[in-house]
Amino acid sequence: MHWYMTQADELTALVRRTSDAAKAFIRGDVRSYVELLPHAGDYTLMPPYGEVRHGFDHSDASLAATARWFQGGEAELEVVRVDRSGDLAVIAAVERQRGVVGGLPEQDWSLRVTLVFRFEDGDWKLVHRHADPLVHPIDHERLSVLARGASRPDGPQ
Template identity: 30%
Template structure:
């Protein structure tokens, strides 16, 4: 395994912690890993596209506000790779989300692709595409 791949694998452990905080309504840890330099994009599970670092961060903060403490999430990585300046992972994000206004946690499975780039010595999230995982109809 290359140094870049090992570094990204280590980073993905932090990414899991960031995701757990986010689904509990805390966007702060995500703020440390989102891109500060353009471009940045977000394709939300609810549809639509957000472009620009400020706009993407604003949307992440807004969406985190929909969650309540006590939610859980797991990133099931199907594939990931890293080079000198770009990395990605793709897989399934499973959650039991406590949503504001909902009496019970909501089970959720998303197909996710995230792309990261190096900004200084850190990996930064520059693109997230997430949509609901649906079972194929036979």
């Protein structure tokens, strides 16, 4: 913690950075996103569409590809909870997003997110991000379809 900031001030600043990063990301401004939320070397991502990833690819090619995928939009961070214990901080939130992603028409891309940060080398580094699209309630049957990886109720188990 910086000597001149209280823990509450520091968490408020981290939430503001996280909000600004979400806005930059949906616009395709990946470089600003990375500047706002530096990733730890042992970063993990649990993206909304499945496969867990380890590490963050900072290469120009990867950042450019991500920037092309996220073609514009708006985001607001709706904070559900913020906690800190020692050098770890957790933000649970809903990223209320609308934009053009992956060439699809503009639509709602809101996500529930849990972000874990670790304070190291004088800054908060993103250690883990988990995101899912279950912002809108679904019934048990639809959940079972998603859980087994099917696309419809009578799909494979």
